[in-house]
Amino acid sequence: MLASDYFIQFSQRLSGHPKEEHQAIFKELLHFHKVHSNGYWPDLTLENKIIAEIEKQLIALNTQKPLQYVLGLAPFYNVDIKVNEHTLIPRSETEELVHLILEENKGSALNVLDIGTGSGCIPLILLKNRPQWNALGLDIDAKAIKIAQLNARQLKISSRLTFKKVDVLKENFDLKDINILVSNPPYIDESEKATMSKTVLNFEPEKALFTLTGDPLIFYKRIAREMELQNFKGKAYFEINPIYDEQMLDTFKSFSPTLSKDMQQKNRFLHIS
Ligand SMILES: C[S@@+](CC[C@H](N)C(=O)[O-])C[C@H]1O[C@@H](n2cnc3c(N)ncnc32)[C@H](O)[C@@H]1O
Structure with missing residues (x-):
């Protein structure tokens, strides 16, 4: 079937997504199935096998599952x-955090600790861009860690990036030899x-969003206390909730923290250097 003909049916049955996003979603699905055109996608012929796959994804999208979870990729x-x-x-604000760290740290061999690593997105990108860095990612969720490990393997950085299941509110974590501490906690x-x-509420993990x-x-507070107890001398970067920016400055006051804004001009990052 022609992609243009199938798209009309797809769009008529896709619900809960603004009409103007239907084409973008459809093109993402074509890309995911590696259906590539040299130019104009509507002229492509779609095999029945691909249409059957997209039909399954359409059902998932109609439950309002985010496209990234439907594809398993973000x-x-x-x-x-x-x-x-x-x-x-992973959110675009976190991309900004990663960008900030890369911009401020061009140095050679550094050790990174990422607290609340989730998919591992932060250390994955740091280590991909800094071939001499090593990192450890901590998370309470063993299933999240499994995905993070798959990501590290795919990027061929598993030898420099390890993950550990730790409940940072209850268990100890070592800051010795850490040059860069980063965290985007709940x-x-x-x-x-x-x-x-x-x-967000129906599909994203509750313990990743809320404390x-x-x-x-x-x-x-827990991380700041450990930084004080362990006399941490490295740099630290946090993604924060802008509504608590003043309290955040207070929490880290003994480290002379600085706030910086995200693209929406909200105080989203706190850093210590
Ligand atoms: C906001 S998400 C951030 C995930 C990822 N770093 C990112 O930026 O997309 C917070 C992460 O903290 C983890 N987490 C929640 N409670 C935790 C705890 N007590 N100890 C360690 N990790 C925890 C969650 O499982 C989740 O992966």
Whole structure:
């Protein structure tokens, strides 16, 4: 069947996604199935096998499952990162955080610790761009770690990037020899649920979004305390909830922190150098 003919049927049955996004979604699906045209995609002929696959994906999309979970892939800093229901979909703000770290750290062999690593997106991109760096990613979720390990293998950096299942609120983590500490921990307060999209709430892992403790700053407080106890001398980079920017400065006050803004001009990052 011609892609243009099939697209009309697809678009008529795709629900819950703005009409103007239908073509973009469809093209993503073609790309995922490696259906490539030299020019104009509507002229492509789609095999029945591909149409059957897209039909399954259409059913999943109609449950409002995010496209990244339907594909099992999320683009992040020019790399397709594997994701599933155990990992957060990496956000563009986190790409900005990674970019900031790469811009400020061109040096040779450095050790990175990523707390709350999820898909591993942060250390994956850092190590892909810095061939002499090593990193350790910590996460409470063994299933997220499995995906992070697959990602590292795919990028051929497993020998420099290890992952460990650790509950950082309850277990110890060592900052000795760490040059760069980075973390994008859960930071949404449950009171914000009312304003959040159903797609996020229904499909993204709750423990990746919310601290589930009643204290939205609990991870930062815990990390700041360890930095003090272990006399941490390296650099640190955090993605933060802009509504708590002042409290964040206070939490890390003994390290002379700086805030910086994301593309939407919100105080989204706190760094210590
Ligand atoms: C906001 S997500 C960030 C994921 C990834 N670093 C990113 O930027 O897309 C927070 C991560 O922290 C992990 N996490 C939640 N509670 C934790 C805990 N007590 N100890 C370690 N990791 C935890 C979650 O499983 C999740 O992967």
